[in-house]
Amino acid sequence: MGTIKKFLQKGFLVLLLLSLISVFTAYKHNFKRANLNGYIQTQGEVVNVTHRKVLFLDYHNRLFYFYIPKGVRIYPGDLVEVKGLARKSYIRVKRITIKRDFLQKIRVKIHNTLKSQFLKTAQTPFEKKLGSALLFGENWFSKKEKQKLGHTGIYPLIVISGMHYALLFTFFLIFPVRWKLRYWLALSFFIFFTFLILFPKAPAYRAFISFSLFLLAKILEKQYHSLKALLIAFSLWVLIFPYWFFNVGFWLSYLASLSLILYYGNRKTPESSLFENMIKTFLGLEASLVVLTVINPILGYYFHYYSFGSFLYNQIFTLLAEGFLLIGILNMLTFWSFSPFVELQHLIASTFEWIFSKIPENVFIKVPYFPKEVMFLFVITAIGLLLIVPKKWKLKVLVLLFFVEVFVFISL
Numbered sequence: 001m002g003t004i005k006k007f008l009q010k011g012f013l014v015l016l017l018l019s020l021i022s023v024f025t026a027y028k029h030n031f032k033r034a035n036l037n038g039y040i041q042t043q044g045e046v047v048n049v050t051h052r053k054v055l056f057l058d059y060h061n062r063l064f065y066f067y068i069p070k071g072v073r074i075y076p077g078d079l080v081e082v083k084g085l086a087r088k089s090y091i092r093v094k095r096i097t098i099k100r101d102f103l104q105k106i107r108v109k110i111h112n113t114l115k116s117q118f119l120k121t122a123q124t125p126f127e128k129k130l131g132s133a134l135l136f137g138e139n140w141f142s143k144k145e146k147q148k149l150g151h152t153g154i155y156p157l158i159v160i161s162g163m164h165y166a167l168l169f170t171f172f173l174i175f176p177v178r179w180k181l182r183y184w185l186a187l188s189f190f191i192f193f194t195f196l197i198l199f200p201k202a203p204a205y206r207a208f209i210s211f212s213l214f215l216l217a218k219i220l221e222k223q224y225h226s227l228k229a230l231l232i233a234f235s236l237w238v239l240i241f242p243y244w245f246f247n248v249g250f251w252l253s254y255l256a257s258l259s260l261i262l263y264y265g266n267r268k269t270p271e272s273s274l275f276e277n278m279i280k281t282f283l284g285l286e287a288s289l290v291v292l293t294v295i296n297p298i299l300g301y302y303f304h305y306y307s308f309g310s311f312l313y314n315q316i317f318t319l320l321a322e323g324f325l326l327i328g329i330l331n332m333l334t335f336w337s338f339s340p341f342v343e344l345q346h347l348i349a350s351t352f353e354w355i356f357s358k359i360p361e362n363v364f365i366k367v368p369y370f371p372k373e374v375m376f377l378f379v380i381t382a383i384g385l386l387l388i389v390p391k392k393w394k395l396k397v398l399v400l401l402f403f404v405e406v407f408v409f410i411s412l
Helices: 002-028 102-121 125-136 143-151 162-174 178-196 202-220 226-240 242-246 248-264 270-280 282-303 309-333 339-358 372-388 393-411
Strands: 036-050 053-058 062-067 079-088 090-099 305-307 364-366
Touching (some): 002 226, 002 242, 036 062, 102 125, 102 178, 125 339, 162 309, 202 226, 226 242, 226 248, 242 248, 248 282, 309 339
Parallel strands (some): 062 090
Antiparallel strands (some): 036 079, 053 062
């Protein structure tokens, strides 16, 4: 009772109520995949763009998809009016009108300027895909490449999230603490990077709130609580983007962060703890076990496999992804005009591609069926164990390995 009372006295009750309000709002605006036939004229927002395929949520909370007409450029966050022939959720576009607010216009301009310069200097198609993912938050990998990235357990490394923000923060450690300069510079950069280069993505936006609150706490000399930051990020983004609540990527990001917060404690960002652990403890093996314990049930339920590639490949690909991101940001700041950095970017991308092409894909277990109730039970149990088990990492690793054995048993 004392722990619960202390928990409620620290303002968590208000944040929990705010989280519940955001969940209620999400359910109130729950979208449905459209099922229409015939001519349609509707307006709404672009929620995702993959190659030429556009996911479009109209103002009636109906989800459609269409393919970008020739000569038209569309980005996530664009407001569009679509006219065409609908067949269930697909629209064969006859006419499309695009509207962009002031922020979106600036974002598109900066994004396209930097992206075009990057594409001019990138040497191979793989380098273009890797850079688009790590520098601009766009995923242009083919279906086969995405499948291999998932099966080998390294997909999270190319999705901009907390780990990448933690790495970028190390840039600012060279600046003096006087006037709290490093924190102001880092906050300014994260605002620019998140809202003027990236388009809305749940993992990046979650990490932005986490790090912004961390930096503000340093500037104001206040205590930082990572769990509070996670609840604030959750509530804020679900209120602004209700459809994110029903996206598997959103839950993978938040549950992974929650597991790290519970495991490492509540005084630092979960991402900074992860970054320190990568350097100090087996290059992140312990952190990988913690995260996989929580997210594996979701992977089994939605994607019907469990990957164990993280244990084998995360170390080398984490270093390569971090190296490419750091050099890529330096190239971005110099507009790809400093040739040594550009050559180093080519080298890292080539190394990443060569190793990726050589590693086997069959380091996963297929799961033909995974009941929703079992998934929920495993997630709750895993979080509970992370809270209860004493903070001795060897004991926790044994608990996590127990979960792996259960996963193997279920998949047989």
